[in-house]
Amino acid sequence: MEPPLNKLSPENHPLPDTVTTASENINNNERTLAFIKQIANNSTSCRSSSSSTDLIASSEDLLTEIFLQLPVISLIRFTSASKQWYSLIKSPNFSLIRNPNLDPPSGLFFEGWDARSKYHYVPLQTGNSDHSVNSVIKPPFTTLGFDTGVIKILQSCNGLLLCGNDLQTYYVYNPTTSRFVTLPKHNNYNSDTSCYMTLAFDPAKSCHYKVVCNYMYKAMMIEIYSSETGKWKVLNECMDDLVDVDRGVYGHNAIHWMSFPNRLVYLKLDEEVVNYIDIDTPDTSVYGTILDEFLAESCDGMLLVVRCCRMRRLNVYEIKRDYSEWRIKYHVDLEEVIKVYPNMVTRLGLHFIVQALVVGEREEDSFVVLELPGKLIQYKFMVNTIFQLCDFSKKSHHQGGFFPKTIFQLSDFTPENRRFINGSCFPFIPSLAAV
Numbered sequence: 001m002e003p004p005l006n007k008l009s010p011e012n013h014p015l016p017d018t019v020t021t022a023s024e025n026i027n028n029n030e031r032t033l034a035f036i037k038q039i040a041n042n043s044t045s046c047r048s049s050s051s052s053t054d055l056i057a058s059s060e061d062l063l064t065e066i067f068l069q070l071p072v073i074s075l076i077r078f079t080s081a082s083k084q085w086y087s088l089i090k091s092p093n094f095s096l097i098r099n100p101n102l103d104p105p106s107g108l109f110f111e112g113w114d115a116r117s118k119y120h121y122v123p124l125q126t127g128n129s130d131h132s133v134n135s136v137i138k139p140p141f142t143t144l145g146f147d148t149g150v151i152k153i154l155q156s157c158n159g160l161l162l163c164g165n166d167l168q169t170y171y172v173y174n175p176t177t178s179r180f181v182t183l184p185k186h187n188n189y190n191s192d193t194s195c196y197m198t199l200a201f202d203p204a205k206s207c208h209y210k211v212v213c214n215y216m217y218k219a220m221m222i223e224i225y226s227s228e229t230g231k232w233k234v235l236n237e238c239m240d241d242l243v244d245v246d247r248g249v250y251g252h253n254a255i256h257w258m259s260f261p262n263r264l265v266y267l268k269l270d271e272e273v274v275n276y277i278d279i280d281t282p283d284t285s286v287y288g289t290i291l292d293e294f295l296a297e298s299c300d301g302m303l304l305v306v307r308c309c310r311m312r313r314l315n316v317y318e319i320k321r322d323y324s325e326w327r328i329k330y331h332v333d334l335e336e337v338i339k340v341y342p343n344m345v346t347r348l349g350l351h352f353i354v355q356a357l358v359v360g361e362r363e364e365d366s367f368v369v370l371e372l373p374g375k376l377i378q379y380k381f382m383v384n385t386i387f388q389l390c391d392f393s394k395k396s397h398h399q400g401g402f403f404p405k406t407i408f409q410l411s412d413f414t415p416e417n418r419r420f421i422n423g424s425c426f427p428f429i430p431s432l433a434a435v
Contacts, residue, residue: 063088064097071103072176072430095432096207102158103430105358108369109153111424118142119153121428124358124369125378125387140175140428147171147182153424155199157250157297159431160209162199170197172209172227172435175428181435186213186223186232193217198248198255200269203433205253210269212255214245222267222274227435237274239265249295251302252321256295264323277323296357303329305357305368312338312350314368316357332368332381340386344372355425369425 067075067089075098079086088094107123121139144151149165156162163171163180168191173180186195193215201209211225213232220239223232239245243259250256254266264277296303304317304326314332319325334352338344344351355376356369367380369389376390 060084060088064094067094068098072098072432073103073106075432076176076430089432092434095434098432102203104360104365105427105429107428108356109156109426109428110355111152119144122376122389124389144173146173146180153426154197155248156426156429157199157201157209158203159429159433160199160201160435161426162197162211164197168195170195170211172199172211174431174433174435176430177432179435181227183211183225184230184232186215186225187234188215188217188221188223190215190217196245196248198250200250200253200255201433202250202253203431207434209435212248212267212269214239214243214248220245224269224272235272237267237272239274240276247295249297249302251297256302258295264319266323275323279319279323279326303357303359305354314354330366330381332379336384337370337372337377337379337386341372341375341377343374346373356427358427 063085067078070078075089079089105124107121109119109121111119119139119142121142144153144163147165147169149167149169151163151165151171154162154164154170159174159176161173161175163173168189170183171180172183196214198212198214199209200212206228208226208228210227213223213225215221215223220241220243222235222237222239224235225232240259243257243265245257248255248257252266253270254268256264256266259265259276262278262280264279265274266277267274296305302319304319306315306317312334314330314334315328316330316332317326318329320327334350337352338350351373353371354368355371358367358369360366364380364382366382367378370377370379374392375388376392378387378389379385380387
């Protein structure tokens with residue numbers, strides 16, 4: 001039996017700007033750290049403090065053990081508590097220990113149609129409370145101004161952002177620490193040739209990252225940049241011209257691309273070999289034409305999301321590690337979403353865009369972010385819980401025109417009328433990773 005849907009409606013559901021923030025609802029981790037901070041301050045001014053108090057305040061090993069249990073955003077805030085805490089949290093050794101324990105996404109960056117050089121930050125719901133959103137309400141940034149030209153986000157990968165400007169200069173940027181590195185030009189750089197970059201970073205495997213560059217040079221060439229060496233390497237491998245190199249996704253220590261019809265292409269980073277797999281998803285073989293599909297990454301594998309409007313559901317498939325077949329991971333029933341947002345059903349069909357898929361450590365923490373006519377929602381499909389993240393009709397009146405029109409008032413759900421650019425949604429994952 002499916003769990004019951006939370007009794008929510010678009011009218012009474014609280015939005016991120018009206019809910020109680022983390023400063024008013026301090027979680028247990030922050031209470032613990034606030035207590036430690038008080039101990040540290042008291043230990044320097046009150047010589048009569050207990051031996052256990054002095055031990056916690058002065059022991060780097062104990063502080064390290066406590067800090068490792070805290071979210072990265074809290075750690076960044078607590079660097080201002082004392083010089084000792086700053087040095088400990090910012091030390092390369094602590095970052096190396098902490099980085100493999102990735103925090104879940106705190107929010108999403110969207111690039112809007114009406115402000116292509118600006119980004120809109122949407123905090124995600126976190127925790128067990130039905131009315132709590134992440135404490136990161138203030139956007140880490142709205143524009144990327146650390147170099148010349150119009151800088152845009154190209155990809156998000158486990159806490160790091162791959163960015164590029166209109167001068168074909170590329171960067172790896174950590175929005176949590178506000179640090180970035182400018183990538184050197186690849187070996188066969190030509191300003192008249194388009195480059196397609198993909199970032200590969202897994203802090204559980206290494207503190208270093210790689211960037212794969214695809215470009216046309218007599219054939220579709222491949223170069224790999226390693227942050228460990230700081231150099232580009234030209235591969236002997238070339239790629240099929242039909243590969244959609246603009247949408248590479250990292251997973252299984254490989255970069256993956258879709259090549260149509262029904263072909264998956266992947267580059268194993270350790271072997272530096274390109275592989276081609278002809279493989280159909282069940283939806284393709286049964287229904288023929290798929291209205292929308294895209295690759296997405298999870299912590300343990302590649303995911304393919306297929307939108308089937310006639311069935312009013314999303315099917316999420318995960319590929320086996322041997323690439324032998326796609327296997328079903330989730331059936332996401334949209335009927336419950338339709339009950340709360342009936343306006344997504346129009347005369348032209350069922351109108352929605354899948355902007356993000358996040359697979360949680362627990363099944364009940366997994367969710368999709370859907371853009372509906374006039375709304376942006378977060379749907380935890382395993383527990384049938386809906387959170388409204390944005391109401392475009394309200395924001396269009398008082399946020400300086402970032403949302404000048406609302407889809408809610410439009411009869412057609414065309415790309416020109418959508419508020420966000422499909423494929424331009426980037427998770428913000430707090431990280432202490434060095435670049």
